[in-house]
Amino acid sequence: MPPLKAAPPSIPVSAKSQSPRSFLYTTLAQTHLGERAALIISTLISFGRLSARELAQKSRLPVSVVKTSLVSLVQLQCVLYWKADTATYYCFHEEGLDKLLYSGDIVSMIEGKYNDGVSAEIVQNVLSMGHLRVGDYLSTGDKKLQIEIQKKFSTLFQDGYLIPLRSIHFSPINDVWLRTMKIAKDSLPFSATISETKRLAEATKIAKDKLLELLETPKAMEVFVSHNALGKVINPDLPLTFNLARFQKSLRTESLVSFATARVGSLTSQVYKAILSHLEKLSPDIQHPFQKIPGLLTDPDDLRHFTYSREEKETAKWLTFNANDVMKQLPKTIDLRKSIVSAPISGKRPRVKEGKQAKRVKTEYGAAMPPATPQSEPYNLSENDDDEECVSQNGYVDTTVLVSASLVQSHLKLMSSNSVPFLLETTPGNFVIPFNKLTASLKQFTYDALLQGTLTENPASLRILRCIREFRLVEEKQLCAAALIKEKDFRSCVVPLMRLNIIEVQEVPRSVDRSAARAVYLYRFKSELTMELISNSLMYNIGQLLEGIQDMKRNNAILLDKANRDDVKGKEEELLLASELSELKNLQSSEVNSIALANRVRSLFDVLHVF
């Protein structure tokens, strides 16, 4: 009698319950890569670094199956490996699955940016394979298109979307760092003249430089080879992979443009978009490799120095621009005329005749208010000789040219003078984008907007939150007085904030018996903790939406199988019932809606967690 085969192991419930991260990535792996991959991913997230044998033991999968699955997962960079003395260890790597999560957006962004399907197809193939060689790609395609494809590869490489794949991409950065650090320490022998602290500091400095050297992208001269007909082309034997960090910069551009539209105006945001798009390739990556190494930047001094050096890099010469540089990048259709209006001059204000009652305007609350004063009318500065310079500077006079350097300059100044640091004027007329400070503002405003959208029943909650943020540690009565809220309404506004763990309460006893009735309660807000909490909630929401799609497909598996049969495909209207067709349509629209929702939630997650 043959031995009874055990049922294939399924994904444990803990994959969902242990953390939003585990839930999201397991669901994502299940959607794109299947049950086995999801089980391996879930096990690696649960246990951390494991060898293939340990992984098989924990996941209850046969070792051979684990090893086969690992090959694909490593290829897609969902799993990284590290060869230690005794065994090879595997650990989970988010980037691979992130590429799958962003894949739809990546492909549509590439298609939109280059306005052609070939580049998008190349990127789509790179994403689905993990990495590929130009030679392999050309061998499978149409030979007539080879020249065009090679050009597209070159463009994608030059724009930073494709990067050469190296062995370091398959290794966990923490392990690489530890090894580099060990080598650096070994290179500095013990000495009676140098203290251990100094030796360690020196070793860290050497190791940091070495790590950056290792991670440095190869230069173009190492990637390109000569071609008889095309001149320089990418080495066909060089494996290329998609650069997610480059795409994240595009996402950041998108978010910052929307942010500028909301805070400054739509025309200024278009000017800003032109700058951001131009600097996208040149600007440093959103996340520095050092930030990915746990424990490296824990010392406050180190962190301060690191932040300072990052901010210093943002003001580098190649990231500095002026109005003329921006003008070259602006779309031809943009019309900036009359977008900057001269300030009214009080002396020129037409006066309302005495005794003549000004017309009253009824406000939305029913209270009477006089109409906008004539001060808001623009004053033609050309009447004033003293302001001649201002006229040309602000570009009011020339109304035939859609865009002028002075107008662009005015928009740039508008951004640099805003309370949100969209731009920083380093020297007169020269600007840089202070990404570090700007993303902090973006996070703050996104967080507030998210709460505003969520706490619609208690709009005063956000007012209280901003108040707490300003006062840092504040008690109820002070809050009520500052926010002009009734004391009896205060609790109902604070409860949703406490329920979402946004604010903390501190009890200050006033009597020896610590009586709660006599105690004073202080409120405080901790930005990092709440930001992490909301990020986790959003991560869970994305997972929920993806899981919902899967559940929906599972519930309608019979219908979907029927629709996907080869003999039915293309003849659905003939072979399917009207009710089935309607059900299929509903399923499709639900899936599209869920994906759209997941992408929207993800865009918020990007701002709060990735940037």
Added chain:
Amino acid sequence: MSTKEALSVLAETLHAHMLEEDSRFFKLEELQTAMALDSSRLLPVLQELMNKNLIKPGKSDGQISFQAVSLVEAEKVGGMTKDEAMIYSHIQGSGREGIWTKAIKAKTNLHQHIVLRCLKALENQRYIKAIKSVKHPTRKIYMLYNLQPSVEVTGGPWFTDSELDTEFIDSLMSIVWRFVASKTFPNAFPTEHKPEYNHTQSSYPAHYNGFPNVSEILDFIISSQITNVELTTTDIRSLCNVLVYDDKLEKVSHRVDQYKATWHSILAAGGGLPVGTDPYAVQEVPFSIFNLHAVVPSNAESEIEGVYLDSWMET
């Protein structure tokens, strides 16, 4: 017989002299000098005035001193019982702050029934009135009928009958915001297409310094006669701060008490769009949480309707 009629000439002269500065406390030495009397002759005069309730004793710089009481007041007190007069004097002493019934009881050492009876009698004669304190809404506080409660008691202009008048605050905030918005952006709420403005966006240049400060906002409120409540710059500042907490205004950097409206608040109020634009038209723009007019097509038949931010916390 009136109070004044029965007075001696000396007492009358002294009272008249003291009434010239009626709120002042006179020390014995001062009175001796003023009347050119020694203490043995002055004391009976003071006693006479005391008996007629025309002066009241007090302490000034640790010395006994006296304050004149007007004839009307003295007559009023003269008509009261002893307990009523005692309670009345304590209420009078509390000034515009008022005094809590419990404090009256403690200070007079009278039984609660007597205190309540006296208070009722004084209230009926319109000598005193009960007021509500913002700080202590449950306490019964009394003060003289003709006095206005202090700001500490009433809570200032934002309180009506000891209740925060949120409707008044909200309408005033809306007006303040509208005024500041009109000074911050040249064409924030366009009603017709004006050729002098760009229909997509019109802004003042970065060097513009016409943003209003609290005094200008107060002047505007006063001149437009929006309210008859007396407001100060401090009140306007607190209103502006609330608008800052609501992200409708922001402080102008490097300027004291100067505010400007946020562009986001203009968009939220339906402004900042070209005339005739449908803000809720479907736009081919990437999703942004800051886009207040983004249209999300509802799909009633869909089972996956949406997600809740607190789903993870609720699990």
